Amino acid sequence: MLQLILDELAKTNTTLIAVSKTKPTKQIMQMYDRGQRIFGENRVQELLEKYESLPKDIQWHLIGHLQTNKVKYIAPFVHMIQSVDSFKLLEEINKQAAKHKRTISVLLQFHIAEEDSKFGFALNDLVELIDKESFKDLKNIRLAGVMGMATFTDDMDQVRLEFSLLKHIFTQLKNQYFDNSPHFKEISMGMSGDFRIAIEEGSTMVRIGSLLFGGRN
Numbered sequence: 001m002l003q004l005i006l007d008e009l010a011k012t013n014t015t016l017i018a019v020s021k022t023k024p025t026k027q028i029m030q031m032y033d034r035g036q037r038i039f040g041e042n043r044v045q046e047l048l049e050k051y052e053s054l055p056k057d058i059q060w061h062l063i064g065h066l067q068t069n070k071v072k073y074i075a076p077f078v079h080m081i082q083s084v085d086s087f088k089l090l091e092e093i094n095k096q097a098a099k100h101k102r103t104i105s106v107l108l109q110f111h112i113a114e115e116d117s118k119f120g121f122a123l124n125d126l127v128e129l130i131d132k133e134s135f136k137d138l139k140n141i142r143l144a145g146v147m148g149m150a151t152f153t154d155d156m157d158q159v160r161l162e163f164s165l166l167k168h169i170f171t172q173l174k175n176q177y178f179d180n181s182p183h184f185k186e187i188s189m190g191m192s193g194d195f196r197i198a199i200e201e202g203s204t205m206v207r208i209g210s211l212l213f214g215g216r217n
């Protein structure tokens with residue numbers, strides 16, 4: 001399955017984040033031995049345990065909601081934090097990254113789904129974001145793009161619309177702020193059930209769990 005997905009992604013230059021949440025290290029090592037180096041986790045405690053026991057050349061992406069007071073635990077090693085949904089969090093990541101003399105890549109998570117349970121900046125925040133110059137001064141973070149999750153639905157037209165909205169948000173931010181930044185280039189969208197649509201709508205990073213590792217309880 002891994003190779004099939006990688007072959008498909010290679011045609012479009014899309015990066016695979018293998019979402020290993022709830023899965024044992026043994027299963028992660030099977031992917032690792034086949035060459036996969038980028039893994040995603042959504043809980044800090046689980047991420048820490050897996051970081052400790054697995055090879056250090058794995059690039060860990062945090063994809064779940066992050067509380068400000070937990071940033072310090074992952075700041076020494078995390079490769080990218082995809083789920084940044086407040087300025088407070090952005091500032092804390094910057095501070096903790098500086099302590100470790102690191103630069104941490106982050107994505108701004110936007111709430112594009114219909115459900116109100118999901119985290120992320122709301123569309124209204126975009127205006128504020130565009131007005132805010134201060135986040136450009138955070139020297140120890142690298143703003144690498146945006147992330148979003150579509151509504152959990154069978155209505156693929158709706159999913160497509162939500163992905164195109166995220167692409168639009170990305171383009172606005174890019175034009176406004178990051179035109180000269182080689183780093184602001186990622187649109188993280190698409191999971192097991194909708195990654196093909198996401199790629200058609202401009203995804204550069206898909207986060208695939210169950211299709212690779214099997215279903216979760």
Ligand SMILES: *Cc1c(COP(=O)(O)O)cnc(C)c1O
Nearest residue numbers: 019042063191192207208209210
């Ligand atoms: C669990 C999770 C995924 C992967 O979901 P699958 O449907 O198993 O591919 C992707 N993104 C986030 C933020 C997740 O929490």
